[in-house]
Amino acid sequence: MGTCAAPTCAAPPFAADSELQRDVRWQPHDLLRLSRLPSFDGEPDWVRTAFASAPFAVVRRAQSAPGYIAIGLRGNGRAQRYGTWAEVGDVEAAIAPEDLAVSLPADAERRALPAFALYAALRHEALYLDAFSWGPTGSAGFELVSGMPTVTATSDLDLLIRTPRTLSRERATQMLTELELHAQHAGIRVDVQLETPAGGIALAEWAAGKPRVMARHAQGPRLIADPWAVLATHA
Structure with missing residues (x-):
């Protein structure tokens, strides 16, 4: 079923011998708006308040039984992370990181935060990213979707870049160098x-x-050794 990176995880709401799958309608890092959040034993106290304020969850990288989705919830601070499960019928909308490629907070003070300033700079100056589908994840992605002020003055900028075809080591090095130069200028990590x-x-x-x-x-x-080797085996 995959591992849970959150400090606390709910036990799967399906039998251990269930036939597992990953629903391809949703990809890891997609943010889901949910109409309801199932409750499981051991749920942290902060979860209901956080979900009431922002009914969004991130898709976790895990398999599940049909009808369920592995999700992660976030509260205030890094310590408030919870891996749990949603039911497919409760998904109202799904937002992928690349759907946020033209998004920035409406409030000027929020836009000035280093993570958002870096994101804006990359959108306008990092032309090498134009060849890819890409977008923000982590606290920046969550704030852009939910409207909740989750980014702080010291927040890193987390990015997802979709690379369905081989990315050479040389090009990867060039991209990393360029991205880190932008990040250094912003005073944060990317x-x-x-x-x-x-x-x-x-x-x-x-x-x-x-x-x-x-x-x-x-x-x-x-x-x-090669994240794209599967393409050669199925060619």
Whole structure:
């Protein structure tokens, strides 16, 4: 079913021997607006208040039984993260990171925060990203979708770049260098994940030239040499 990166996770609401799958209608990092949030034993106290304020959850990278989606909820601060499950019928809307490519907060004070200032700069100056579908995840993505002020003055900018075709190490290094220069100017870090056929990998790992990189997959993390090798095997 994949691992849960949140500090606390709800037990799956389906039998251990259920036939598992990943519903391709929703991808990891998509934000879902939910009409209802099921309650499970051990749920943290803050969850209901957070969901009432912003009924959104992020799609986790995990398999589930038909009718369920693995999701993550966020409250105030890094300690308030909860991995749980939604029912498919409760999904009202889905917003992918690339759907936010032209979004910025309406409030000028929020737009001036380093994470949003960096995002705006990348949108206008990072022409090398135009060849990809990409967008913000993490606190910036959540605020742009929910309207809740989750970005702080020290927040990193988390980005997802979809790379369905091979990204060379050389190009990855060039992209990372350019992105880090922008981030240094903003005074924060940029954390970039590539979405590949094998799962999510860190741009920094791929650019570093490591023989194998960690790919985060619905069936769990694994070390692989080529995140795009699956394309060759199915060609």
